[in-house]
Amino acid sequence: MIGIFLQKKAYNWLKLLAGLVSLALFVAWVIHRYDIPWKYALVDAGLHVLFALIGLMVLENSFRYYLPSRSLTWQGLVLTFILTAGVVITGQYALEYLFKSQLDYLDFLHQAVWVRSLLLMVLFGCFTLLVIYHARLEDQLKIMRMEDQVENMAKDAELYQLRQQLQPHFLFNSLNSINALIGRNPEKARKMVLQLSEFLRGTIRKDEKKWISVSEEMEYLQLFLNIEKIRFGERLKVDLKVDEEVERLDIPPLLIQPLLENAVKHGLNGSTGEVTVEMSLRKAESYLEVMLSNPYDPSVGHSRGLGFGLDAVTRRLYLLFGRHDLLKVSAKENVYTVWMKIPQFYDQDNNN
Secondary structure (H helix, E strand, O other): OHHHHHHHHHHHHHHHHHHHHHHHHHHHHHHHOOOOOHHHHHHHHHHHHHHHHHHHHHHHHHHHHOOOOHHHOHHHHHHHHHHHHHHHHHHHHHHHHHOOOOHHHHHHHHHOHHHHHHHHHHHHHHHHHHHHHHHHHHHHHHHHHHHHHHHHHHHHHHHHHHHHHHHHHHHHHHHHHHHHHHHHOHHHHHHHHHHHHHHHHHHHOOOOOOOEEHHHHHHHHHHHHHHHHHHHHHHEEEEEEEOHHHHHOEEOOOOOHHHHHHHHHHHHOOOOOOEEEEEEEEEEOOEEEEEEEEEOOHHHOOOOOOOHHHHHHHHHHHHHHOOOOOEEEEEEOOEEEEEEEEEOOOOHHHOO
């Protein structure tokens, strides 16, 4: 790993060196076009390219630790001017010292000082603007990443809160039923306690951020139904239809259970006879479609609006997928129906 890193580092340095040599040769060729011998042209170009490189490194390191505000961008221009003057003056003195006896070259050097200054000013100015823009862009990206992290943390916290609200909601109902069974049928009460403990053991261990297969979800739904059948006896009938291809699909854990609990609760509400709750799961294009239906009696005040369980599932779907169209309800001809769609081609690792 270290060897690969060093190889990449060496490769980058070689590319930089090749670029600098190419630039120095180009500048030397331009100088040579003014009848300056190659010897002087190469030294002139090499020296000024070296000084320019040092100036660029100074600019980069300066703005790495200090970035002027928008109202103080003139500070960058001042630094650009100072570096340009420094490179030009240093280069002039160095070349005059090296070639003090070459009058023709010195005359060219003096004549070219303004052109050289302008080119260096443009180079340093463009680099300064580029560095400042890049630094501000990085700051904006950092702020956006922080905002995304805060938003994801808030979303995860709300998802966790929804789960924590749903579990006691079911637990309290089960405990009330156990309390009622203790007096008249202790054996059923004991069986219900065992079923309830098995169900809760599985739900508590669920990882909120990992999806599970439909077949695994159905195991927990069956545990839930076993508890409900102990509570309501022969009055509760459940018709489950699950396509084989659906069992391999993935869903967020315990997303169906609140809907099934609502169907059982409201289907038996106000009824003394046998009640059948229907549930089907099938694949439709890129969705897992879940349908639940239960009879209801409007005369006993059954609410046609969303209850707590449906509200929680609707909110959870929005937090997961950012959509409001994944859950629909219908109450017609004394039958209450819920349709839910769960997208399958989705980034599961970053949600729930």
